[in-house]
Amino acid sequence: RNGGHLAPTGCFGFATCTSKHGVEAAHQAVDLERYSLSKVLDFLETNNLKKEVDWANGGRVQIFKNREEAEEVRVELEAATEAGRKEVEGLVWLDERQVEKLGASKEVIHSALCLPDGNNLFPRKLVSHLFDFILFLTSSLPFLHFSLYTHTPCTSISSPSSSGIYTCSTPRGSIRAPTIVHATNAYISHLLPHLASNHPHSVVPTRGQCITVPPPIPTKAIWTCALSAEEGFEYFFQRPFAPTSSAPTA
Numbered sequence: 001r002n003g004g005h006l007a008p009t010g011c012f013g014f015a016t017c018t019s020k021h022g023v024e025a026a027h028q029a030v031d032l033e034r035y036s037l038s039k040v041l042d043f044l045e046t047n048n049l050k051k052e053v054d055w056a057n058g059g060r061v062q063i064f065k066n067r068e069e070a071e072e073v074r075v076e077l078e079a080a081t082e083a084g085r086k087e088v089e090g091l092v093w094l095d096e097r098q099v100e101k102l103g104a105s106k107e108v109i110h111s112a113l114c115l116p117d118g119n120n121l122f123p124r125k126l127v128s129h130l131f132d133f134i135l136f137l138t139s140s141l142p143f144l145h146f147s148l149y150t151h152t153p154c155t156s157i158s159s160p161s162s163s164g165i166y167t168c169s170t171p172r173g174s175i176r177a178p179t180i181v182h183a184t185n186a187y188i189s190h191l192l193p194h195l196a197s198n199h200p201h202s203v204v205p206t207r208g209q210c211i212t213v214p215p216p217i218p219t220k221a222i223w224t225c226a227l228s229a230e231e232g233f234e235y236f237f238q239r240p241f242a243p244t245s246s247a248p249t250a
Contacts, residue, residue, distance in 0.1 A: 003235040005226050006041075007060040007118035008034050011087050012232075015079035023083055030157045040126070041119070047133065053125040054240050057203060058224035060118025061094070061102065062232070066110050071233065073113065090116055102223065120226040157191055213250055223250070 010030035011185040017026040044050045056070075064070040081088045094112040102112070138146040149172070157180060158167040168175040182188055186205035189196040195203045215238065228235040 003062060003226075004054075004120050004123050004237060005118070005228065005235055006037060006121055007115050007226065008037055008087060009029050009060075009062075009115070010034070011080035011085055012062075012073055014083065014085065015076045016197070018079060018083070026080075026084075027083065030080070030087070035088075037119075043133075044121075044126075047129070049129050052117070052129060053120065054122040056121070056224070056226075056237075056240050057117070057119045058226070060115040060120075060226040060228065062113045062115070063099070063227060063229040064110050064112060065108060065229065070111050070113075092116065114225075118226055126182070154191060215250060 003162060008030075010033040014030065017029055029032050042184065044055060049055075062073070064073070072214055077088050077091070092114040094213055096109075098112070099109050099112050134146050138144045149170075152170045154168045154170055156169045158169070160166050160178075164178055165176050166178070166180050168177070168180065182191065184191065188203050195201065197204050201219050223238045226237040236250055
């Protein structure tokens, strides 16, 4: 995502996913996340791109502002443990003293959970290198074809024909396909009206904000880990630190 956090947090919602979709689906969700994470890291390692995308593996810390938040996650992790997920064994709970070492005040933070194998990177740089890699593959393999159509929004999608084919209309023509993947995030209802705000399962855009702040000590790295709070809706990270320069922003 846009925060650059690359950490295996699937077990954080294991009990909830199990109650809604069954334990098999919960296992699949965790497995898919770990597979995706491993493939991204393999791509960076194989192509020697870790430095190019500002990759850092200082871990990830989930912060809890009160006991209730921490207990909710404990329940999720206990369910994952009971289901046989070994990932939980590597997680480390931090007490107030350890949390204070992160620069946090115990008056506003109850506890925290550390994922030692958490990573962080610059998402746009990763996507740019993936794009370059695809172009390289398609130029060297004649049976592959890749085209990127920018400024070509989908304006409508027709119902599937008798053969199961959808038609996507755009200002530059129509596209027909048996499968469509919607990647419009919260703004999906303009193509799927039944997901508008008056529907029980609606998707409603929520305001989000991104800020960049300089560290109070400009010549010192404050964090080497990624941090997350408010049930994961707030997340932050300090850019990789070079001792020969001033500390980068968070």
